[in-house]
Amino acid sequence: MSTLKTQYHHGDLTKSLLQSAALIIKEQGVESLSMRKLADTVGVSRTAPYHHFKDKNALLCALAEKGFHEQESMLFALKAEQKPATDVFKQYVHAYLEYALQHNETYDLMYGRTLWKAGTPSDSLKAASKQTFKAWIDWVEELQEQKVLPNSNTPLRIGQTTWASLHGLARLFIDGIYLDKEDLADMVEQMIKNLCSTSA
Amino acid sequence: MSTLKTQYHHGDLTKSLLQSAALIIKEQGVESLSMRKLADTVGVSRTAPYHHFKDKNALLCALAEKGFHEQESMLFALKAEQKPATDVFKQYVHAYLEYALQHNETYDLMYGRTLWKAGTPSDSLKAASKQTFKAWIDWVEELQEQKVLPNSNTPLRIGQTTWASLHGLARLFIDGIYLDKEDLADMVEQMIKNLCSTSA
DNA sequence: GTGCAATTTTGACACTGTCAAGATAGGTTT
DNA sequence: AAACCTATCTTGACAGTGTCAAAATTGCAC
Structure with a gap:
């Protein structure tokens, strides 16, 4: 009005x-x-x-897209912090899992089957996801230079695999396969050890 | 007849x-x-x-359950091989991903939202999944003793996180987020490096 | 053959996504 | 102010879904 x-x-x-x-x-x-x-x-x-x-799919795409923008700005916010890179990375990992569990349904739309396989991701959704992924890979490259992440492979590969690990953990909780959130912090810590061992 | x-x-x-x-x-x-x-x-x-x-959920549970039994026997078959433990583990990782991609829809039923969150996993499905998980954890313990997997944490934790990593990779392919299967072998190799660095 | 119980069918209900055609109403043009 | 256009919304309709209740069928034991 x-x-x-x-x-x-x-x-x-x-x-x-x-x-x-x-x-x-x-x-x-x-x-x-x-x-x-x-x-x-x-x-x-x-x-x-x-x-x-246009249809239900389009609505869900819009929701997922918003999620990507949130996640991207989360990444940028953390990157801007003036702390040792290792600490920032650890913080990011925790934040990533926290976001995934807090906004689990959005997270599922962002990365789940509903849109990407069963549905049809809109062009702008694909663009948004690609953009956040690129931001991630760029950061991985920096982290490799700072010896936080291993240099045994290209930024793309390291980015793909470390992300896959985080994603896997997130999914197990989201899908209700792991339930005990008490254990989450523990697992995250162990995961970080895996990811950061610069010898790998 | x-x-x-x-x-x-x-x-x-x-x-x-x-x-x-x-x-x-x-x-x-x-x-x-x-x-x-x-x-x-x-x-x-x-x-x-x-x-x-009883209903559609029950039918899908039955399919998923079959998947668990397959996966479990796959594990036992590999465990029985007379090879260096490291090789067997690597082989298992490749086999795991291969199974997941080959039987992607079954895999999704086994671990995906459809049954575990949106649906109601049957008691026998829960039992089957628990059983294969236990078999996995037991093997992880052996692998730790054989210095294949890191000793920095309990078998449970190491088992949870390494599995999460494999699962994450599988999901990214299954859900169509990673598409380039050319890269798969490369990623799997990198993933193995992450998981096996016994210093972590 | 009769009867029982397992099995299958028919009918029905409430729900879903979404298309086509019509109604309405705000903004723009005259 | 009137006419018009177009964005917006509604009503009606169709095909599809999972699944329940009641009726029909059928194989087997007696």
Whole structure:
């Protein structure tokens, strides 16, 4: 009623949809998000969302994309810290896992099957993921120069494998295979030892 | 018509369902497996499968369970080989990834969200998974004694983290995030270096 | 052959994603 | 101010899903 943005009948349905969807997903999991219920909770008719997102896949892509931007800025924020590189890396690993567990449903959208295999990742989602991955690889290269990560291979390879390790740990918790979060810190520490042994 | 087993109208619907389901899943992905289509391809009415499996979840659990048994016997087969422990471990890592990529849909059922989070893992599935995990941890302990894997932590922790690493790599390929299978062998080699550096 | 129990089918319900066609209403042009 | 256009939203509809309840079928033991 008073914003500057074009705001027809609803106000800003696009944003409302994203917000509500994120909430539902967070609280009840992505599989219990239906376009119809979503429309209902936002207060519009079943098919109204389809004028803002091509389909369900597109909506989820948008959510995932936001996740990538968050994760990327998390990385940049940490990189900017004035601390020994080793400490920053350790901190990043902890932060990565923490983010993954805290925003587990978003994390799943970002990297999970739903979008990348069962669904169709949008171009902008692919771009966002590629960009954060590149940021990561660049940082890996720096970390290699600073002898934090092993030099036994290219930045790409080291980046791929170390990330895979973090990702694997995250997934085991997210999917409910590892449950005991007491153990998480312990595992993370052990994982860091694996990743940082510069002889490897 | 001629088997010993009790075989009423169909023959052995239970087995037929599992086989067809496995095939459909392998070729088209788990999301395009519907109970109705499955019943149709097997040649029975929509609800016939429900007398053999409580629900779709139960059917998928059965498939996953089979996967665990396969994986476990794969482990035992390798363990029995008369070779240096390091070589056997390397071989196992390669075999693990190969299995995961070859039977990617089964692998996803075994460890993915579908059953463990979105669904309800059956008791026998939980038992099977626990059992293979235990077999893994036991082997890790041996590998630690043989200085193949690091002694910096308990068998459980080392087992958890090394498995997480393998799992992460597998997932990235399965979910279509890493696609270039040319690189796989390279990554696996690098991963092995990470995992085996006995100083960590 | 009769009866029982395992097995299968038919019918039904509530839910899903999404398309097509119509209604509405805000902003722009005249 | 009126007319128009276009973005937005709604209603109706269709095909598909998992699965329950009740009825039908069938093989086996007696």
